[in-house]
Amino acid sequence: xxxxxxEQQAVLREVLHHVWSRMGTLHDDxxxxxxxxxxxxxxxGERGLLTPEEMERIATQIHVQARLRAQQLPExxxxxxxTAAILGGDLxxxxxxxxxxxx
Numbered sequence: 022x023x024x025x026x027x028e029q030q031a032v033l034r035e036v037l038h039h040v041w042s043r044m045g046t047l048h049d050d051x052x053x054x055x056x057x058x059x060x061x062x063x064x065x066g067e068r069g070l071l072t073p074e075e076m077e078r079i080a081t082q083i084h085v086q087a088r089l090r091a092q093q094l095p096e097x098x099x100x101x102x103x104t105a106a107i108l109g110g111d112l113x114x115x116x117x118x119x120x121x122x123x124x
Contacts, residue, residue, distance in 0.1 A: 028110075035107045039115040058083060 025033065062079055065071040071079070106114035 031112060032108060032110060035112045035115060036104060039103060039107060042115070042119075 062071065062076050066073070066076050103114050103118055
């Protein structure tokens with residue numbers, strides 16, 4: 022016997038799917054962008070086009086800009102609202118959002 026009803030299990034599966042998909046996407050984007058930026062900065066440093074201080078300043082600016090972008094409200098439904106909708110029983114909330122993004 023399960024601690025959750027079949028309906029609750031469906032909701033939990035959708036929430037997990039939603040969160041896991043977003044984590045994977047964010048992680049992949051972060052890794053690719055980080056690798057590209059680090060390679061570009063290192064190459065410029067090796068060629069003597071950037072001083073260590075300039076490289077540090079660039080890294081700081083990138084960090085600050087990334088934080089600012091993360092704080093901006095998206096034009097579409099925020100992730101928390103999608104999760105709340107799914108927990109409320111809207112099992113299609115994540116799939117609708119993904120379809121909108123692909124258009």
